[in-house]
Amino acid sequence: WFKPNASPNLSCRYFTASHETLIWARKDKEAKHIFNYDLMKNGNWPEDQLKKPGLQMRSVWAMGTPKTVEKKFGKHPTQKPEDLLKRIVLASTNKGDLILDPFTGSSTTGIAAYLLGRHFIGVDTEPKYLDVSIKRFEELDRNLKNKFNFGASIPAYVTEWTDKFFHQSAYDKPINFPNKNIISFLSRFRKKTPIQLYRGINKYNVENNLITSWTYEKDVAIRYIENGGKLVKNIFNPQSILLDTTILNIEQKRQLGYDYKMDDKEVLILEI
Structure with missing residues (x-):
């Protein structure tokens, strides 16, 4: 990790320390490891x-040190930037995986895991840093429930559904049942209050490979819940199926400004 904005060497007797080494390892030669090559290359x-863009991810990453907002609840002497940990998590884990950080500090690893749909266990011997971690998670949870906002307002919309939704006719009226699955949409592409979802009959269109209809976007998210985290085609309107090469690949979905977090009954589509 190369730090372009590393702190200067005040003694003027050494080279300025402007990099840190990341250890990428596995338990033994037979152990399988995850490397999300396509996402690293094309993300x-x-x-x-x-x-x-479009070139293989190399072993030197140039990223700045943690932003001020990442240290608002207190400083940790070796705190890493969220951008760095997000990339590590995306490169070497899949959604739903469990990440252990035995030296969690202020839990930047946990924040990245939380945002990207991974489970997380953090361990530290310093109560003061665990207190910082808790405050960071509490603030993140509030932001995700209200608006995903690190400087810019993003419109949010929450809809509640039950399993009965999945068995309605394609020509039924809008469905609004007591809550079971909550799908919260936060998207920089939304400029107005979204329409209420009809069961597959509202048309959608694609502009520059971005979904512009709430109906189809919700349908994709619900299919995502039903199928254990795998995106599938819209089965309600076979004549209007989007090609897999446009939007139905989760890495490509992320490149368009989205990501998914699955946590039992909740899917958040976040701007990451």
């Missing part, structure tokens, strides 16, 4: 000054 990484 959008604007925070990295060295990563070129």
Whole structure:
């Protein structure tokens, strides 16, 4: 990890320490490991000054040190930036995986895991840093429930459904049952109050490969819940199925500004 904005060497007697080494390892030669190659190669990484679009991810990452907002509840002497941990999590885990950080500190690893739909266990011997961790998680939880906002307002919409939703006719009226599955949509692409979802009959359209209809986006999210985290085609309107090459691949979905978090009955579509 190369730090372009590393702190200067005040003694002027040594080279300025401007990098840290990441250890990428597995327990033994037979152990399987995860490497999300396509996402690393084709993902959008604007925070990295060295990563070129469409080229393989290299072993030197240029990212700044933690932002001020990431340290608002207290400083940790070796705190890492969220951008760095997000990339590590995305590269080496899948959604639903369990991540252990035995030296969690202020839990930047946990914040990244939480945002990206992974489970997390953090361990630390310093109560003061665990207190910082708790405050960070509490604030993040509030932000996700109200608005996902780190400087810009993002419209949010919450709809409640039950299993009965999945058995309604395609031509039924809008469905509004007591809550079981909550789908919360937070998206920079939404500029107005979304329409109420009809069962598969409202048309959608695609502009620049971005979904512009709430109906189809909700349908995709619900299918995502039903199928254990795998995106599938819209089965209600076979004549209007989007191609897998446009929106139904989760890595491509992320590149368009979305990500998914699955937690039992909840799916959040977040701007990450």
